[in-house]
Amino acid sequence: MTAMEPIPLVRASLGQQELAAVAEVFASGWPAGQGPRGKALEAQLVKRYGAGDAVAMCNAGAALHVSLLALGVKPGDEVIVADYGFPAPAHAVRYLDAVPVCADVRADTGTVDPQAVADLITARTVGIIAVDTVGIPADYVELQAIADRHGLFVVEDAACAVGATYQGREAGSLAEVGVLSFHGRKGATSGEGGALLAADPKIGADARLRSSFGIGSIFDMGKVVGLPIPEFTRIGHNYKLSDIAAAILQVQLERIDELLARRDAVAVQYSELLADEELLTVPYVPDDRTHAWQTYMVKLDPRVDRAAVATELRAQGIGCGHGTFATHIQPVFESKHTCPVSAELVQRHLAIPMHAELDADQVERVVDALRTAVRTHAAPTPSPGGAA
Numbered sequence: 001m002t003a004m005e006p007i008p009l010v011r012a013s014l015g016q017q018e019l020a021a022v023a024e025v026f027a028s029g030w031p032a033g034q035g036p037r038g039k040a041l042e043a044q045l046v047k048r049y050g051a052g053d054a055v056a057m058c059n060a061g062a063a064l065h066v067s068l069l070a071l072g073v074k075p076g077d078e079v080i081v082a083d084y085g086f087p088a089p090a091h092a093v094r095y096l097d098a099v100p101v102c103a104d105v106r107a108d109t110g111t112v113d114p115q116a117v118a119d120l121i122t123a124r125t126v127g128i129i130a131v132d133t134v135g136i137p138a139d140y141v142e143l144q145a146i147a148d149r150h151g152l153f154v155v156e157d158a159a160c161a162v163g164a165t166y167q168g169r170e171a172g173s174l175a176e177v178g179v180l181s182f183h184g185r186k187g188a189t190s191g192e193g194g195a196l197l198a199a200d201p202k203i204g205a206d207a208r209l210r211s212s213f214g215i216g217s218i219f220d221m222g223k224v225v226g227l228p229i230p231e232f233t234r235i236g237h238n239y240k241l242s243d244i245a246a247a248i249l250q251v252q253l254e255r256i257d258e259l260l261a262r263r264d265a266v267a268v269q270y271s272e273l274l275a276d277e278e279l280l281t282v283p284y285v286p287d288d289r290t291h292a293w294q295t296y297m298v299k300l301d302p303r304v305d306r307a308a309v310a311t312e313l314r315a316q317g318i319g320c321g322h323g324t325f326a327t328h329i330q331p332v333f334e335s336k337h338t339c340p341v342s343a344e345l346v347q348r349h350l351a352i353p354m355h356a357e358l359d360a361d362q363v364e365r366v367v368d369a370l371r372t373a374v375r376t377h378a379a380p381t382p383s384p385g386g387a388a
């Protein structure tokens with residue numbers, strides 16, 4: 001057998017166009033944040049999302065932190081967070097000495113279960129952070145109705161979901177505040193990067209100040225006549241995105257349809273080829289939404305030894321992973337209650353290669369290897385309760 005090319009789990013699609021954009025920034029002499037490129041990126045985001053304002057930031061974790069500050073979260077407040085996903089929302093709540101309350105998720109989509117959210121509301125609850133889990137939007141109509149009934153805010157963590165849609169609307173614009181990530185493992189990237197989208201321009205303006213030491217753009221100050229001393233009006237963080245990263249993102253956002261079409265084709269091929277495999281379930285996407293496919297996760301039958309499957313795939317050079325996280329079982333977020341669905345998904349999901357540069361032959365190779373591995377590593381009899 002000939003040695004096979006490795007097939008990585010993830011791969012960023014960055015090329016000559018992005019390099020050319022970086023070269024322009026170098027030539028301009030302004031590589032720092034909130035310069036011409038950052039402003040142009042923010043304008044591009046406002047237009048794409050129909051947002052009241054968009055603030056470019058260094059990552060989505062920072063954008064979540066600033067969104068909670070701008071929404072007025074206080075120490076001791078409870079914020080309900082979707083349990084299943086990268087636990088950045090729970091971290092953000094803790095930055096403010098507030099209490100993250102983990103809500104369980106839907107078994108079919110992995111997104112937060114609106115009924116679980118409703119059941120967790122107390123007199124101290126101030127808001128909800130929903131997650132578009134690995135790229136699939138949550139149930140915003142139901143979540144917003146619950147929020148409106150109780151006077152809560154909703155933040156959409158769309159870190160993985162650039163390009164996804166829900167009832168024809170763009171993920172990232174499905175709540176009063178939305179957060180995007182441009183980390184290297186997401187569908188559009190500048191290595192590290194993020195953005196906050198706000199329906200209300202006042203929230204956007206406040207977030208911009210809080211993400212730049214509580215003061216306006218240094219680039220703009222260079223143009224002010226009369227040299228007034230600028231004023232710090234907030235205690236702020238330094239969460240700015242460099243103009244180098246902003247230039248890369250301007251290109252990536254123009255390419256998002258092309259990149260997403262490729263991911264979509266990979267997902268369709270996986271789901272078709274694996275549909276008949278009894279030892280796993282392919283992702284479910286409800287008719288009213290589209291997936292950004294930050295990750296493609298299959299759910300393994302309880303009979304399958306996931307660790308053995310992963311070892312076997314990796315031995316063949318095929319990248320794989322556990323998928324994402326169940327927040328409430330992480331030691332730092334000791335939880336009063338359990339989220340059984342999320343706890344089960346985190347044991348049974350397996351992420352397989354997903355990026356915009358996979359070709360059809362590679363997808364077939366992954367499918368063949370996965371099929372063989374799950375059949376080799378399945379216990380002969382169903383465990384009590386059987387297959388889901």
Ligand SMILES: *Cc1c(COP(=O)(O)O)cnc(C)c1O
Binds near residue numbers: 088194
């Ligand atoms: C990746 C991710 C984040 C963090 O994004 P950064 O830009 O790396 O800070 C936040 N939330 C979710 C759901 C994510 O998947």
